[in-house]
Amino acid sequence: xxxxxxxxxxxxxxxxxxxxxxxxxxxxxxxxxxxxxxxxxxxxxxxxxxxxxxxxxxxxxxxxxxxxxxxxxxxxxxxxxxxxxxxxxxxxxxxxxxxxxxxxxxxxxxxxxxxxxxxxxxxxxxxxxxxxxxxxxxxxxxxxxxxxxxxxxxxxxxxxxxxxxxxxxxxxxxxxxxxxxxxxxxxxxxxxxxxxxxxxxxxxxxxxxxxxxxxxxxxxxxxxxxxxxxxxxxxxxxxxxxxxxxxxxxxxxxxxxxxxxxxxxxxxxxxxxxxxxxxxxxxxxxxxxxxxxxxxxxxxxxxxxxxxxxxxxxxxxxxxxxxxxxxxxxxxxx
Amino acid sequence: xxxxxxxxxxxxxxxxxxxxxxxxxxxxxxxxxxxxxxxxxxxxxxxxxxxxxxxxxxxxxxxxxxxxxxxxxxxxxxxxxxxxxxxxxxxxxxxxxxxxxxxxxxxxxxxxxxxxxxxxxxxxxxxxxxxxxxxxxxxxxxxxxxxxxxxxxxxxxxxxxxxxxxxxxxxxxxxxxxxxxxxxxxxxxxxxxxxxxxxxxxxxxxxxxxxxxxxxxxxxxxxxxxxxxxxxxxxxxxxxxxxxxxxxxxxxxxxxxxxxxxxxxxxxxxxxxxxxxxxxxxxxxxxxxxxxxxxxxxxxxxxxxxxxxxxxxxxxxxxxxxxxxxxxxxxxxx
Numbered sequence: 001x002x003x004x005x006x007x008x009x010x011x012x013x014x015x016x017x018x019x020x021x022x023x024x025x026x027x028x029x030x031x032x033x034x035x036x037x038x039x040x041x042x043x044x045x046x047x048x049x050x051x052x053x054x055x056x057x058x059x060x061x062x063x064x065x066x067x068x069x070x071x072x073x074x075x076x077x078x079x080x081x082x083x084x085x086x087x088x089x090x091x092x093x094x095x096x097x098x099x100x101x102x103x104x105x106x107x108x109x110x111x112x113x114x115x116x117x118x119x120x121x122x123x124x125x126x127x128x129x130x131x132x133x134x135x136x137x138x139x140x141x142x143x144x145x146x147x148x149x150x151x152x153x154x155x156x157x158x159x160x161x162x163x164x165x166x167x168x169x170x171x172x173x174x175x176x177x178x179x180x181x182x183x184x185x186x187x188x189x190x191x192x193x194x195x196x197x198x199x200x201x202x203x204x205x206x207x208x209x210x211x212x213x214x215x216x217x218x219x220x221x222x223x224x225x226x227x228x229x230x231x232x233x234x235x236x237x238x239x240x241x242x243x244x245x246x247x248x249x250x251x252x253x254x255x256x257x258x259x260x261x262x263x264x265x266x267x268x269x270x271x272x273x274x275x276x277x278x279x280x281x282x283x284x285x286x287x288x289x290x291x292x293x294x295x296x297x298x299x300x301x302x303x304x305x306x307x308x309x310x311x312x313x314x315x316x317x318x319x320x321x322x323x324x325x326x327x328x329x330x331x332x333x334x
Numbered sequence: 335x336x337x338x339x340x341x342x343x344x345x346x347x348x349x350x351x352x353x354x355x356x357x358x359x360x361x362x363x364x365x366x367x368x369x370x371x372x373x374x375x376x377x378x379x380x381x382x383x384x385x386x387x388x389x390x391x392x393x394x395x396x397x398x399x400x401x402x403x404x405x406x407x408x409x410x411x412x413x414x415x416x417x418x419x420x421x422x423x424x425x426x427x428x429x430x431x432x433x434x435x436x437x438x439x440x441x442x443x444x445x446x447x448x449x450x451x452x453x454x455x456x457x458x459x460x461x462x463x464x465x466x467x468x469x470x471x472x473x474x475x476x477x478x479x480x481x482x483x484x485x486x487x488x489x490x491x492x493x494x495x496x497x498x499x500x501x502x503x504x505x506x507x508x509x510x511x512x513x514x515x516x517x518x519x520x521x522x523x524x525x526x527x528x529x530x531x532x533x534x535x536x537x538x539x540x541x542x543x544x545x546x547x548x549x550x551x552x553x554x555x556x557x558x559x560x561x562x563x564x565x566x567x568x569x570x571x572x573x574x575x576x577x578x579x580x581x582x583x584x585x586x587x588x589x590x591x592x593x594x595x596x597x598x599x600x601x602x603x604x605x606x607x608x609x610x611x612x613x614x615x616x617x618x619x620x621x622x623x624x625x626x627x628x629x630x631x632x633x634x635x636x637x638x639x640x641x642x643x644x645x646x647x648x649x650x651x652x653x654x655x656x657x658x659x660x661x662x663x664x665x666x667x668x
Contacts, residue, residue: 147634
């Protein structure tokens with residue numbers, strides 16, 4: 001489907017589900033962006049879930065989002081169980097505004113939901129020539145180091161900075177070794193998964209994808225990644241007033257209440273301490289890119305480069321919609 | 335040697351090397367703390383190096399440290415090539431002060447040197463009931479993803495928060511898989527190193543410790559860890575005005591000039607958005623600690639717990655000084 005047509009369709013579906021036109025547009029842009037950068041698990045495949053949650057009254061389609069100014073730098077947002085995209089869009093804009101005034105902006109959001117890709121919001125700040133951290137937590141997916149039960153979400157660490165080129169530096173990395181989707185594919189195709197990725201249900205390391213699905217996924221780098229996941233849970237959950245410590249509900253499976261996900265944005269002006277940030281970051285990237293490469297590597301890429309390449313490649317192509325999702329769209333639009 | 339005696343000796347040595355009594359005390363406390371938490375590579379084993387750098391005029395023992403107030407929240411420090419401990423001590427205190435006023439403090443330091451353990455400074459903020467990030471870069475030690483030459487330092491990510499108990503949550507994790515010291519030990523004892531830790535000099539993965547020493551160490555989790563190391567280099571180097579992109583000199587080997595390391599501290603009040611942070615973090619930790627454990631694990635520890643246990647165990651014991659270091663101390667005090 002053409003991008004514009006798809007946007008019209010998504011917007012129409014969300015308006016049918018009681019979102020305002022403005023909020024529906026915000027959501028459609030975020031979902032289409034996920035498709036364009038190749039993050040299909042964060043795109044169209046989630047639209048039905050969002051609509052289901054609205055129908056079951058665990059997402060509020062007409063939220064009264066409250067923005068509380070704590071200082072010129074700091075704001076708190078109560079998203080009133082809005083769809084996550086809308087809360088995050090308002091939140092990052094507020095953080096950008098605060099930063100323009102004071103050099104640093106801090107925005108905490110509570111009572112939100114799954115907001116898609118952190119990198120999408122980071123990019124909004126970077127396009128305004130700002131440095132940014134985005135933190136969000138998520139439903140249990142990986143086990144804390146030493147535990148044999150999942151509790152932390154994939155809890156991404158996301159950092160962005162302008163680069164002086166049109167390609168922003170956007171690190172958006174989950175703290176799980178591989179995503180659950182890949183394990184599901186391995187289980188279906190009978191392939192083994194790498195060592196160190198998962199434990200079986202008894203807490204023993206396994207490379208058997210089926211056993212891994214019944215067990216738990218592991219964080220990257222053992223206690224280091226577990227600590228990073230814990231940090232993200234504290235920043236986006238404990239600190240903001242959101243759910244934390246394994247209490248964020250799975251959006252696909254658990255309709256017993258809103259998710260109350262928390263997000264935290266920290267934004268800074270790049271020229272606070274140096275007059276020539278743009279030249280400095282350019283030089284930094286240049287030095288790293290010209291290092292000798294290992295065999296088979298053509299170019300050392302910085303985080304965000306390959307995503308932007310996919311985006312550009314896909315921008316003027318039709319968006320491919322798998323049959324099952326096309327069926328969902330049809331039903332949702334009925 | 336008794337702790338007090340050792341502190342007197344270190345202070346005396348540093349005063350001999352032209353530091354003020356106050357600065358010598360700051361350094362002695364940091365070095366002894368590293369010994370007490372078991373981070374010997376950041377303790378006494380570095381004292382000779384610091385003195386050598388003073389003698390060769392690449393550390394300034396009488397720095398004129400300038401603190402520039404950018405706003406009530408933001409300060410910039412030019413450490414004038416001071417020993418890193420002193421710059422970081424002043425920096426974290428300034429960040430704490432700014433935060434008490436405004437809720438958030440941001441301090442960038444340039445023209446500093448190796449400051450020891452990030453967690454040591456994080457703890458200072460946490461003891462004042464604050465949340466903190468500490469970033470610093472370091473001399474080349476690990477290869478960016480795709481490169482076969484080291485460029486990033488071990489670039490720790492450090493985050494601390496009060497916990498409502500006397501044991502702070504201090505995550506202080508380098509982005510290298512294992513430290514170089516462990517590879518050196520494996521090379522000496524003829525043991526293999528784990529897969530995924532290092533490349534040989536041709537850029538091929540190796541488990542041979544000797545080949546690894548001639549090659550490069552890898553970041554944790556491939557491109558994820560490489561991205562995190564890059565982020566830390568940008569935050570502590572590019573952003574602050576410090577050296578970056580592989581230009582931080584090795585303090586042991588390269589006396590051709592000062593290190594000009596950068597540090598960045600971000601500090602926040604925990605109760606900005608919730609009235610009961612202390613209860614929330616207590617509940618968070620409780621939930622994680624009571625998860626079912628994998629076989630052989632007695633307790634799920636949060637970052638910082640095991641370090642504090644070592645510290646307490648060692649606090650009233652004599653500090654063991656290896657023969658070669660005792661020899662150094664004797665010479666430095668001569």
